[in-house]
Amino acid sequence: MAEMLEVSGITKRFGGLVAVNNVSFSVREKEILSVIGPNGAGKSTLFKLISSFLRPTTGEVRLKGERISGLAPHIAARRGVVRTFQETTIFKNMSVRDNVIIAHHLRSKASLFGFFLGTGTAKADEAAFGQSADEILALLGLSSLAHETARNLPHGHLRALGIAIGLATNPSILLLDEPFAGMNHDETMRMVEMVRRLRERGLTILLVEHDMPAVMKISDRLVVLNFGQKIAEGTPSEIQANEKVIEAYLGSEDEAIGL
């Protein structure tokens, strides 16, 4: 399998603090790879580095061989690296459908001025976005809520909407930031199913997560961080047997890593 995303020797320093220290790994095409680690391990920073929200101190990120680190976030998104956010990061005061439609921005062929004048291209864009949004909403089971104002959605649906927004940008790789946080067991299982369905559609997925049982269930491979460094990488069963990982999670007991 070809490599989709390559993280090589990436380091991020905030003053004296080294949040991410010389981390390297790669994500293969159509793979689900999870980054795990105890609190403060540098997962979120790593995520921001990959999505270009932060500039690495040293090292680089490459997408399909092309360097993307150091670009502005909207350029990285344009290249195909799109992140969703923790918790309720959506456009709260828009309808669910409008949230997804607006996220089609990258696909628009008409210019801003074209949209102002309402040219043919702009109208074609609008129609295509509407149709695609409806498809995405159906895929994620949100069709019945399409005209609801986004801030009124229950927790699980909000998360699904966050993913719908990510999908609408037509990414090569989708970065999911703690997609299972704060969900009960049923919601988590539904989300696991949803993420699998996305992969079946040909998407590569990188996720950062705390919920170990879900991660073990869903991931092809895992990368474990502790104190900003990569301490292990491998399949779920390899990770569960890895002594360094068990040590890092010691104190939170075996069940934390899904044993």
Add this chain to the structure above:
Amino acid sequence: MTPNRNTRISAVVAFLTIVFVAVPVAISASGRFDLYYTLTSVALLSIASTGVWLTFYIGRINIGQGAYALMGGYVSAILVMNHGWSFWLTLPAAGLFCAAASVLIGLPILRLRGVYFAMVTLVLTEVARLLALALPITNGAKGIVSIPLPGALSVFGITLIPDFATLQNSRLAFYLLAVTLMVVCFAIMYRLVNSRIGKLCQSLQQNEELASSIGVNIAYLRVIAYAVSSFFGGVSGAIFAAISQSIYPSSFTVTDSVNFMLNCFLGGLGYVFGPMLGTLVLYFGWDLLFQTGQFQLLIYSGLMIVLMLVLPNGLLSLAETTRKKG
């Protein structure tokens, strides 16, 4: 959802009839010609306010529109007085100058959010006043006076607009000019907000990080919106200078900047036509309270506070709730 096409068209027709026919007829019947000046001011202030409204729409509190109105006034005055330009040419020139200046100013300051942006824009108005005092070209505190009235505007030998100085009633002419521009500005704004651009602006207002991660060039969009906003400010300032035939450093001050913002709040930040209604109510409200003498400011500010508490979404939100109930 939005009201259907027919109601919208009839609303527009009714509005145009009122401002272009009913108001002039009523004024000439009653002989209150001073109202022309008042209503002209309302129209021009609402143009500047709708600019402020647009910056609100991308999530920025803008208390700096006075700076651009002042700048627009000076640009028009200087071009007419020193370079012999026709007033009609200086109108777009003033708008474009302000838009260009706002791009330069906006690039660094639009990165700020919330109260920080508001503070910087507040200072901007004061900076503009001090610059007008200090620069040689603006003639300091004496300002620029005796600006001639707008001349005739002809295209290919056909006179579209007659020379204002030859008119018996230049107040009516200014009224029609201001109202026409107001209609054009609000038509542009309505189109802007109801096209995809409006949705993009809303996405900035609601969550800039997310907007950026779905590929929206937020810095570019912010600057564009700010430039359009300043364009409106500059145009309105230019006409003010032409009406009063003068411009001074104190023509637009921090108070005006604050008022532009209040107009938007009062009308409603979620409604394109909010600034128009807000300006009308605020302008006449202030005048009505004149009789209360020394208590004018106290009552006025007290009312504003109450209104903001009771109607945080502005006066136009009243219309919305009645429509929902009915």
